[in-house]
Amino acid sequence: MSIFFFLVSFLMFFFLVLGLICPKAAIYWGDKSKRSRKKVLLYHGTGMLLSFILFVLFLPELTPEEREALAQEQIIKAEQKAEQDKLDEAKRIEEVQLAEAEKAENERIKEAEKSEQKRLAAQEKLEKEKKAAKEARLKEEAEQQKLEEADLLEEKSRQIIKEQARGVEYESLARNPDTHVGKIVVFQGQVVQVVEDGNDVLFLVDTYFDQNFGYDGDTVYLTYEREDGEMRILEGDLINLYGEYQGLVSYETIWGQQVTIPQIQASFIEMTEWVY
Known part of the structure; x- marks a missing residue:
């Protein structure tokens, strides 16, 4: 049922x-x-x-015989488990004693080895310190020399770019872009917008100067890869820019207008001040 x-x-x-x-x-x-x-x-x-x-x-329901058999089976299992637990405990104690004796012997041997190693290590450390001090001094001198050479090379490179740079009228770049593509040009202007993506920086720079209103108009699209640790250029900064003319570039303003202006890939940028 x-x-x-x-x-x-x-x-x-x-x-x-x-x-x-x-x-x-x-x-x-x-x-x-x-x-x-x-x-x-x-x-x-x-x-x-x-x-x-x-x-x-x-x-x-279980019969009395089945209940008795079940109880007897449980008693036998309990006795077997108790006996096995005793054997396991005795084995565990023996293993612990053997492990402790082995550990004590290993520690004695290690202690003797450590004493010898300390003596050798102290001698080796002294020799390494002398060698490291000498290498550090030589390395410092070499790095200083490299920095000086790099500064001289960078200054020489900038000087060459300045000598190659030509002042070109903004209108000429806009009207005849193909004539000037690939040439090194120089402009002075004021940064009106900065967009950064890591070390890749985009500037919009006004290059037309008015005595009454300052820099306003004749905007160039300036791209620049800033070096690590180089000072950031912010909106409103006055700069001298030297770079390769890339032609015209079109972009959409925040008002949705399509604008086409000259693009320059800057080789380097110098901060400057207002000159009246």
Whole structure:
């Protein structure tokens, strides 16, 4: 009988799950429009609960002989476990004692080795310190020489660029871009916008100077790769820019207008001051 109620309980569970997914597939009676998950829970949920309770109630009880045999089996297992625990504990104690004795011997040997190693290490450290001090001094002298050579090379490179740079009218760059592409040009102006992406920097620079209003108009599109640690240039700064003319470039302003202006790839930029 308990098996029968278990099967009924399992069947009710199956229809409960099926009904929660599709109520019409689990209820075959009544108005189709009223077959809902709520009724699935009411019918199949209640049926599953009742059949499971009956399954538990009809479970067969153990006979006295079965109970005695089960109790005897549990006693034997407990005795076996206690005996095995004793053996394991004795083995563990023996292993711990052996490990401690081995550890003590190893520590004695290591202590003797450490004393010798300390003496050798102290001697080696002294020699290394002398060698390191000498290498550091030589390295410092070499780096200082490299820095001086790099500064001289950079200054020479800038001087060459300055000598090659030509002052070109803004209107000429705008009207005849192909004539000047690839040439080194120089302009003085005021930064009106800065866009940075790591060390890649974009500037919009006004190069037309008015005695009354300062720099305003004749804007160039200046791209520049800043070196690590180099001072940042901000909006409003006055600069002298030296670089290669790239032609014309078009971009969209924040007001949605398309603007075409000369583009220069800067070789280097110098900060300057107002001159009246």
